Amino acid sequence: MTESEGPGEAWSAVLAAYEQHLRAERDLSAHSVRAYLTDLESLALHAERLGVHDPQNLSIRTLRSWLANLQTLGRARTTIARRATSARVFTLWLARTGRAAADAGALLASPKAHRELPVALSEVEVRGLLDTTAGSLAVDGPRGLRDLAILEVLYATGIRVGELVGLDIDDLDRGRRVVRVFGKGRKERSVPYGLPASEAIELWLERGRPAIANDSSGAAVFLGMRGSRIDQRAVRRIVHERLAAVDGAPDLGPHGLRHTAATHLLEGGADLRSVQEILGHASLGTTQIYTHVSNERLRAAYKLAHPRA
Missing domain, CATH: 1.10.150 (DNA polymerase; domain 1)
Structure with a gap:
């Protein structure tokens, strides 16, 4: 066979x-x-x-x-x-379900997978990404407003690209600056976002989205340039292209911004459980990988700054 x-x-x-x-x-x-x-x-x-x-x-x-x-x-x-x-x-x-007399896989062991530490942008690189995108609004028009809002939301919330493209306008509590997200298995969670992301969202919804929207738009927050709900491939392209304009920044996709958000939260003092809830991880162990990223960055900073490193 x-x-x-x-x-x-x-x-x-x-x-x-x-x-x-x-x-x-x-x-x-x-x-x-x-x-x-x-x-x-x-x-x-x-x-x-x-x-x-x-x-x-x-x-x-x-x-x-x-x-x-x-x-x-x-x-x-x-x-x-x-x-x-x-x-x-x-x-x-x-x-x-009675389809087998016993659980044949109960004792099946998995090989321990070597986990590469996720790559995260520095705060300077994030600022460069957002400032460069904001600086092109006069030229890019609605596309630029959309791209800036997407980047701000990805970094502010750490949501997955699939969660981002699925957002509807009713999922945004714009007064409280909270977004309702449906994650893996349609599990619902609420994620806060800050003032910069809020301002970018408002600009997009008030000035950018109406210029693109048509009968196919529905309630989608983010639209492709033809007016329908934006897809994951388009978001990945946006992130790669916008990062390419930042000198020295690594070539990351939307998941890289998720890694970056988690790393910066932990470096800023957020506790692991809170970051787990924000990211929508089922297991705390999945979130713990970001503590290793923070430790690696701390060691690198120590080696650069301490006279006896």
Whole structure:
């Protein structure tokens, strides 16, 4: 069997039921569901090559063989770790729904993924990014007002690019300067933003958006130049292009501004739990990576400034 043929009948039926579970009961995004299924289709194909044609017959040995094969194929440790997680969640569901006698993945270990420290802009670089964008408003018109508002909101709130493009006007509490965000799994949270972001939003909504909006705009806060809701690709392009105009700034996308917001919050004295809530992280461990970024920057500053460093 080749990968292009896909899993056999028994696997396909169970994976279809699992997909329904992910969509209906866990309320995952289409992207997350597709990621889970891609991982499990890889497992199914490997298991069938070993003669395991029904997921009820999965064993820890088959699961470990699959992960070992991924390592042999040169897959990144992060990929293998993610697939191990997908498998454990799946085998637990098999056992709980009576599709397997036991949870085959209960003892399946993940390789420890090496986590690269996220790159963050310095405060000087952020100021350069925002000042350069603001300085071009006379030339750029509505596009510049939109770009400035997008950059200010991304940096002020640390929200994900997918959360940004999904914002509707009713999600903005403009008086209290709070934005309602729907994160992963449609989990709702409220994130504050400061006066500079508020001013940029007001300029965009009052002067920029009306010049672009049309019947396709709906309630979207941010629009593409043709009037419909802006997409993630366009936002990424905006961030890359605007950063390219800042001397010495690294080439980062919207997620880089999320990293930057988190790092600057911690460096400014915010506690880890508050930053976790602002970012919408399910696990505090995910947020803790930014403490390492702050420590690295502190060490670098010490080496530059202290006479006996």
